[in-house]
Amino acid sequence: LSGPPLATRRLGLSFFDRAAAVNAPGLNIAFHHLMGGISLSEEILLGWFNDWEKALVILKEESSSPPLLADREIYYKNALEDIIKSSKPVNALWPLIVTWTEIVSTLPDRADIQLPWIKALTTLGFAGKDYLVRLAAFDSFLEICESLVWGESASGGQG
Numbered sequence: 356l357s358g359p360p361l362a363t364r365r366l367g368l369s370f371f372d373r374a375a376a377v378n379a380p381g382l383n384i385a386f387h388h389l390m391g392g393i394s395l396s397e398e399i400l401l402g403w404f405n406d407w408e409k410a411l412v413i414l415k416e417e418s419s420s421p422p423l424l425a426d427r428e429i430y431y432k433n434a435l436e437d438i439i440k441s442s443k444p445v446n447a448l449w450p451l452i453v454t455w456t457e458i459v460s461t462l463p464d465r466a467d468i469q470l471p472w473i474k475a476l477t478t479l480g481f482a483g484k485d486y487l488v489r490l491a492a493f494d495s496f497l498e499i500c501e502s503l504v505w506g507e508s509a510s511g512g513q514g
Contacts, residue, residue: 363453364434367446379503385496390452391479391489392445399478400439400447406471407451408432410458413468418461424454452476 357376361369374382387393411432415425424431431454438447452475459465459472476482480489 364431364438364450366449367443368438370446377503379499382496382499382503385492385499387445387448389489389492389496390445390448391481391485391492392448395445395448395478397439397444400444400451403451403455403471403475404435404439404447406468406475407435407455407458410455410462410465410468410472413465414458414461417465424457448479452479 358369358373361373370386371380371383374380374386411425411428415428418425431450435447435451438444438450455472455475459469462468473482477485480486480492
């Protein structure tokens with residue numbers, strides 16, 4: 356897609372516009388399928404957000420060299436809350452999962468923060484019984500991207 360690089364918290368918010376700009380609105384739908392968030396409720400996302408917040412508090416308390424994420428807590432927290440409560444809460448998935456993964460990888464010995472993260476990833480299909488479904492979604496996403504590179508629209512027609 357064209358344009359300047361997107362910050363982690365802006366990817367979900369700006370992806371639709373970027374896909375539309377290259378005449379590929381189907382790419383946005385494929386992205387949300389890829390993330391596993393098509394049918395997620397605001398309630399589930401808020402639960403994950405609460406688990407994310409707890410993990411961030413632990414990161415700030417326990418890590419001797421916390422990543423930039425700990426310094427940008429308000430930046431991410433406010434953005435995630437606003438996105439989750441918006442008309443398209445699925446747009447919060449990318450920044451939530453990416454930053455949560457960063458927290459978990461910084462504190463690998465903390466099972467108490469890993470379990471909710473693992474449950475979230477399993478719910479999204481990145482682990483467990485739905486992993487093959489997510490892999491198929493990734494394959495579809497790559498096919499759409501390939502068609503864009505070769506000049507075809509995401510809807511399958513010639514560009």
